[in-house]
Every structure is written in C-alpha cells, then in structure tokens.
Amino acid sequence: MAAGAKVVHFSNEDDDQFIIHDNKHAAKRRRVQNGVHESAADQPNDRPESSRPKAPTQKQEKDLQRKKQELFEFRKNLPVFTGMIYNCVDWLGVPILTSISFFSSARDQIIKGVQENETVVIVGETGSGKTTQIPQFLLECGIGSPGRGAIAVTQPRRVAATSLAKRVAEEVGTTLGYRVGYTVRFDDASSQHTMIKYLTDGMLLRELLSDKLLLRYSVVILDEAHERTLRTDMLFGMVKEIQQTRKEMVQRGEKDVCELKIVVMSATLDAEKFSEYFNGARIMYVSGRLFPVKVYNTIEPQSDYLDAALVTIFQIHMRRPKGDILVFLTGQEEIETLTALLTEYAGQLPSNVQALLPCPLFAALPPAQQQKVFEPAPHNTRKVVLATNIAETSITISGIRYVIDCGVAKVRGFNAKIGVESLLVHPISKSSARQRMGRAGREAAGFCYRLYTEPSFGSLEENTIPEIKRCNLAAAVLNLKAAGVHDVLHFDYMDRPSRTSLSRALEQLYSLSAIDDKGTLTQEGKQMAEFPLDPVFSKVLIQSQQYECTSEVISIISLLSVDSVFFTPPDKRDNVAEAKKRFVHPDGDHLTLLNVLKSYWEVKGDKEWCRENFINMRNIKIVLDVRNQLIQFCTRMGIVSSTSAGNETDNILKSFLSGFFQNTALLQPDGTYKSVVGGQTISIHPGSSMFGKRVEAIMYNELVFTTRQYVRGVSTVQGAWLPMAAPKYFGNSKLATNA
Ligand SMILES: Nc1ncnc2c1ncn2[C@@H]1O[C@H](COP(=O)(O)OP(=O)(O)OP(=O)(O)O)[C@@H](O)[C@H]1O
Secondary structure: OOOOOEOOOEOOOOOOOOOEOOOOOOOOOOOOOOOOOOOOOOOOOOOOHHHOOOOOOHHHHHHHHHHHHHHHHHHOOOHHHHOOEEOEEOOOOOEEOOOOOOOOOHHHHHHHHHHHOOEEEEEEOOOOOHHHHHHHHHHHOOOOEOOOEEEEEEEOOHHHHHHHHHHHHHHHOOOEOOOEEEEEOOEEEOOOOOOEEEEEHHHHHHHHHHOOOOOOEEEEEEOOHHHOOHHHHHHHHHHHHHHHHHHHHHHOOOOOOOOOEEEEEEOOOOHHHHHHHOOOOEEEEEOOOOOOEEEEEEOOOOOOHHHHHHHHHHHHHHHOOOOEEEEEOOOHHHHHHHHHHHHHHHOOOOOOOOEEEEEEEOOOOOHHHHHHHHOOOOOOEEEEEEEOHHHOOOOOOOOEEEEEEOOEEEEEEEEOOOOEEEEEEEEOOHHHHHHHHOOOOOOOOEEEEEOOOHHHHHOOOOOOOOHHHOOOOHHHHHHHHHOOOOOHHHOOOOOOOOHHHHHHHHHHHHHOOOEOOOOOEOHHHHHHHHOOOOHHHHHHHHHHHHOOOHHHHHHHHHHHOOOOOEOOOHHHHHHHHHHHHOOOOOOEHHHHHHHHHHHHHHOOOOHHHHHHOOEOHHHHHHHHHHHHHHHHHHHHOOOOOOOOOOOHHHHHHHHHHHHHOOOEEEEOOOOOEEEOOOOOEEEEOOOOOOOOOOOOEEEEEEEEEOOOEEEEEEEEEOOOHHHHHOOOOOOOOHHHHHO
C-alpha cells in the first residue's frame, strides 16, 4: 500500500480495498456550535382557496388509476398488508404467539385493533409499510371519513411529511393535496377534501391554537414516536387530554363530535412504556421486513469519521454493484466539506468507472433543493446523498442501497442550573442506528456500513434521551400556554422535565414579558407564540419596531440562521480571513454580518465578487429565502418592516439585547469576561470580529464548548443598556454581583 493511503476495514468484507493515494483530506475540522433555532417552527399558510388543489380532470384520473394499480401490486406484499400481528415480544424482542388470528391478514387485524381500541401502539420494522399503508387502511374502513373527520399523520420533519404525501397520493390515485395532502411550514398542499394529511408535529400544535379539540380529525397518528422531539412529547399530552374530553362529550350526547382515535407508531419503540402512558393502549407488533439489510462495523475505531466516510464511499463505488449511497453526517459544514472532497476525488476516477453525484440534504436547505435528492440519478451515475439526521426516519429515497452511518449526531443540550444551551456532537442511540440502517433495504436488499466497531454499537444507549429532558423549555412552555395549558408544572408529560428546567423556562418567559407574574400569557406572549422563531428571537423582532430597525433585524436574524456566509476552502484559510476583514464593523459580529449582506446587494450578487470574497452563495440564498419568509410573516402580523433612520447601530444592538440579555458578559479588571448569568469566565472565539478587543460589556449569540468556553456572534453593548433591555431580570443585584 502506498504511503499515506487510507483504507477502512469492515467486518466480513473482502480486502481488495480501493486506495486513495492522498490523504490531505484528513482532519477537516468541524465546529461544535450552538444557538440559533435551525429550523423555524411551522406556520399556517394562507394560500387562497382558489389556488388550492382540485379534483383531478378526466385525463388525469386515467393516469392516476393506472399508477395506482401498478403500485398496488407492490403494496400488497408489504408486511403490514399480509404479515402477522403479535401481541407481545419476549425480552430479546422476538414476537411471541398468543391470541393472534391466523386467518385474517395484518391489514384486517390492524383495522379491527383500531376499531376496538381508543389508542393503539403499532411497532413494525423500518420499511414494513406503517406510515404509507396504515392511514389508507383507516380511510378504507371508514374510521376516517368526511362525516367523522380526516386522518392526521404527524412527522418530526417536513421533508418526510411532503415526500410521504406525494407517495401516498399516488397509491390512493389522487392528485396531491386533494384526497391526500400535507401541511408544513409555509406550504400547504391540502384542501377541504383531504382525508389523509401528513403534517409536521409543530404544524399540528399550531392547528391546536385554532381547533382546540382537533375536531377536523377522527384519528391522529403519531408517527416516529421514538424520536421524542419536544413537540411530539407536547402532542402526546395534548391529544391524550383531547381524547378524554371528546369521549365525555360523546357520552353526554353532544352532536357533531366523535371519539378521537390515537395511533402511535415506530420501528424502534418502547411499546410498553407508551401503552402505559396511554391508559393501557393495545400493542400490535407487525412481523417481517420486505428486504434484508446486511450490517458491517469497522474492525478498528475511526479517529476521523469524515475521512472514514469518504474512503468508504469510494470503496463501495469501486467494489459494489449499482445502487445509491446515503451518508449520515452531523451538519451542514461537514456535508459541504465532504461534497467538495467527493467532487475533487471523483474527478480522478478512471474514465470507465461510473460518475459520482453528491447531493446534500440538511434542514436549512431550501425545500426545492431538498427535493432534488428524491430525483433519480442520471444515467451511469451513482448518487451520494450526504444528509444530517433529517433523513434518519420515515423517508424512502428511491435508489438507496447503501447506508454509511458515522455514529454521531448534533444534540441540543441545556444546563438548566446555569441556563446555558449548547449543541454538541454526541454518539447516537441504538434506536437511531437502526433507523439509519432502515433507510436501505426498502426497494431491494441493502447494506449498512457503520463507521464504528461492534462493541461501540453495543455500548450505545438504547434510546435517545427525550428532548424535553435536555432542552431549554421556553419555547415549549410558551406553546403550551398558547394552547391553553396554564399549569405547565402539572401537565401530563410522558417524561417529566426537571422542576429546575420548567422554572428556568417560566423565569425566562417572564423576563421576556411573555407571561405576567401569575404565569398568564401576555398580549406580547401571544404574539411571540405566533412567530416561527425561538421566543428570544421573537422578542428581538417585536422590540425592533420600537427602535425602528425591523428591516435590519430581520436581515441579521436570517444571516444567523446559517452556519456561515463564508466558504472556507481548507487551503485558503488566510485568504478567507483577509476577505472577512473587508466587512468588519467596529461594534461586532451582528453588524459585520449585515455589512456582508449590504455589500452583496450593492454588487447585485455578482458571482465573481462572491468568489473573490469567499462568499458562500448557497448560504446567502438560504439567508434571502428565510428573510423573505420573515418579511411575509411580519406583514401578516401587521409589523411594519421599517429601516433605522437615527442611530442605526445602537438601535439594532438594543433590539438584540432585549432578547439576548442573558447572553451577556462583563469585562473584568484582569481583561477576561465573566458571564452575567452563571458568572463563568468566557473567551471570545478567534473567529469573531471582536477577538482580542476589550469593551465594557458584550452580548453573544452562542456559547461553544471546545478547549474552553468560547462565545461566538459577539457584539459590544453598554452596561447601562442592560437594565433597560430586561428590567424584570436586571431589576436587582445580578449586575452588581458579577461586575
Ligand atoms: N417515495 C417512495 N418511493 C419508492 N418506494 C417507496 C416510497 N415510499 C415508500 N416506499 C416503499 O414503501 C415501503 C413502506 O414505506 P413506509 O414508509 O410506509 O414504511 P414504514 O414502515 O413506515 O418505515 P419507517 O419505519 O422506516 O418509517 C418502503 O419500504 C418502500 O419500499
């Protein structure tokens, strides 16, 4: 083997490995960061009824029926159609035969199970057909009907909701948005005829604001319940309560109300725990999977998974039969680094080898670009989808035969004691690893390459810790209050968050003036709950009206929604640092970012200018997209997008301080900074325009734990502004004790 060559050895693999004769790509470093709410919460949309999906024309109808018939031939072989249903499993997870019926199909038993029980928990292998088929069964048997109500199927992510709706519309033989549709943030493909609606959990929470008993639905299917996102956990408690209320209404003989059925589904779920929470719900295990997936683990631990992923991609490409590859990574920056490296090395492949096409997939990518991963690869090309864990559950990407799992993910954490939130790279759970594996083997036999050893897999946690146990709960508590849950301390949580976390959240909402001293939602709090943003950013936006700088604030919030507006080729770090200096604003990073956007507009997005200044054009497009959405949103809310006329700099910084007052630090006599909350010593990140500067007080966007506690997104503020920014918070001694 040539010096510097790199090979990743997997268990059970032959060893004619592909060798990359250059390992310069190693050690591309990743940042661990925290802060901005990456994917904004979901919003109702206001598409006028006239532009909403219509019944298919006669010609469309013919094509739809042909496709439906074709897909039916496939559907009827899925395990949820024809497989066996079990009532329980032994301690190894093997189904035990008890009171099952050999004479009825899985489909019939699932229908009967839902008809006879208020709540059913369904567990079945990835790809067995739960998400696409079970809603159709419930429609076909009349549990979902125009008279009783539609079927809502929640998904933790929008890309899953939209792609599933498209597939199921084809299977049902209807145009998308007519009988089958979806509702996600800023996009609604549904109509009053929609009987099966895929929607993000955030969207269903939002519908609860206007339809408190979810009367438009007869069934709510909570899919991928194992993910335990904050929003799904909130939904558990809310739908459980709604089910009880509707039952009592039916018992009282109230008209136009039917009982609400709840179906909880996943491939990797602690069914007993869910059953117990939902008052002893019936559990059904669906046996079997459609296609096998062979799993390989590395023989040795890998010190650099990005490097290992790159090598594995080429090993598969050179040695394995046709089929696309799905690689799980932790974030946008890694995905972009690997895309660049893949493109570079793919150019060195011999001419008789098929081409490689990298396709990125991450939450901040505009929906139209996300959809590209679902398009078939061009002739004689192997598609390599590079995704964060937004591709981990629910979705089927046609053509994927190989999955590469790096074994880690970015996980949001929150230290309730000191009120600090962080986003750290953390090993995934076994449940996540199985979900990742399950993205292969959906249309044919598949292969999963885990970039970690078998013992490492064995040492992973069984399930991911519920988000509610590790997040800042301010947004969740605000949503609960907006949905009418006043007593958030005694809400029926499946896993109760700590009292400290809840108190912290209430304290933060009080400081933001979202709730009053009795814990009641204020007018401002109601407005904040409507925003597609974390409450902290909502506060900044609302406050910007008073300082007449909404337009600038919207731009900066949009700029903060991406990792970086600069593109940093590994061998051009010095040139990039030089380019960044051209935009520096003396008051810090918020205004420096705004300078970048202003300059981009001045040159009308000139490509050559972007190249010279290392501007990441894709990220700027994302920024502009978020900005447009926020402007539209503010217009709907009656917020005028004014531009600062007076002291622009101070006004913008004061607006941000009204939300970020807890992310502040004061200069100490020894030249270090001490955080106002928690009193910790912090350092300004070397990448900040404020690095090395000594000012009276700073405000920062995020705290990063690396070798020390760094803050990023830093701007200078005046100490005297703090009490004005949050009088309820700084009313007393906090400043004095930390000064
Ligand atoms: N968009 C699609 N294109 C091609 N095949 C699809 C598509 N969506 C679903 N399928 C097929 O239907 C099968 C069932 O998919 P479905 O999403 O219902 O399974 P599931 O049991 O919910 O899986 P998971 O637990 O992974 O979400 C898949 O294995 C795949 O073969």
